[in-house]
Amino acid sequence: MSGMTTEDEVAEWLKARATPLNGLEPGAGTADLAPLRVALDGVRVVGLGEATHGSREFFLIRHRLLEFLVEELGFTTLAVEASASASRAVDDYMQGGSGDPVEALAGKRLGVGPPLDRRIDADARRVEDFLTGVSTPDEAAAHARIVRQSADLASRPLRHPDPAQTVSVARDRYLADNVDLLLADPDARVAVWAHNGHIMKGGHSGGSVTAMGRHLRQRHGEAYYALGVFFGAGRFRARRRRFGKVDPATPPVTFRVPLVRRPTIVEARLATAHPGEHVIDLRSGPRPESVTRWLGEPLHMRGYGGAVARRFTYKLGYMPTVLAEHFDGIAFVPETTASTPL
Structure with a gap:
């Protein structure tokens, strides 16, 4: 690559590493994703971001991607960033066909409610301790654990001088703990659907919150693979934040963001790597020194967490990232459309 600039070398490396996808519609087969076999060899947990x-x-x-993980690599479980209790109706339908799938999905909710008295958290812990110490069905202990975690989250503040006391820190730790419970089965291989800020192997919220992905990487090493999912431009649906608050009774609206060409924006680079949807493995294979430097530089990526966006400044909604530290791979969608609420 002599005579090329650093930007040229990065662009050429990304282009060479990009695995083009044969569209996004499920059922298109898995042959186009075959290059991921090597990257995912020995992996038990894959974080699939958004x-x-x-x-x-x-x-x-x-x-x-889930089709590939299940059909080609033997993954057994899909875990989703959502209410564990509400998701049981979805799980019942998926495994046995019982219930109504639309009603089950409509019952899922993200986020936590207003702070509760700490005594409620203590009561929930006592219930869990009691059920752990007596002979009860596994379901009872699982429900008790969910109640205890929910009570703890609902009793924590969003902001605190000690970040370890905040709801966000506890939430990501509980997300990782619950994935580990699924991995207690030695034959289990788990795909986790969650926001990029949760599946990443670093910290979010300015670095003050250890992400679920970082917990999983610390516990499982190379058996955890963080695949961030990025987009160049398009639309998404979210609730508006006004004066720092969100009214859950207000329906979500559609936001639109353009492609940004600045070289410090990850999506600007990915948009030039391949014109369509593609996946890039960052973990394995040789790379020029210029690419190693770029992967280790502080960059920015688009990110709208909590299904919330600010009314006027949402186009400036970026998250800091160091790709080499935060992700093992990237999936890229050039343009998105807003999801349809149930």
């Missing part, structure tokens, strides 16, 4: 909670294409591309 830059927003309200973009249709993120669900489609993760569906395709």
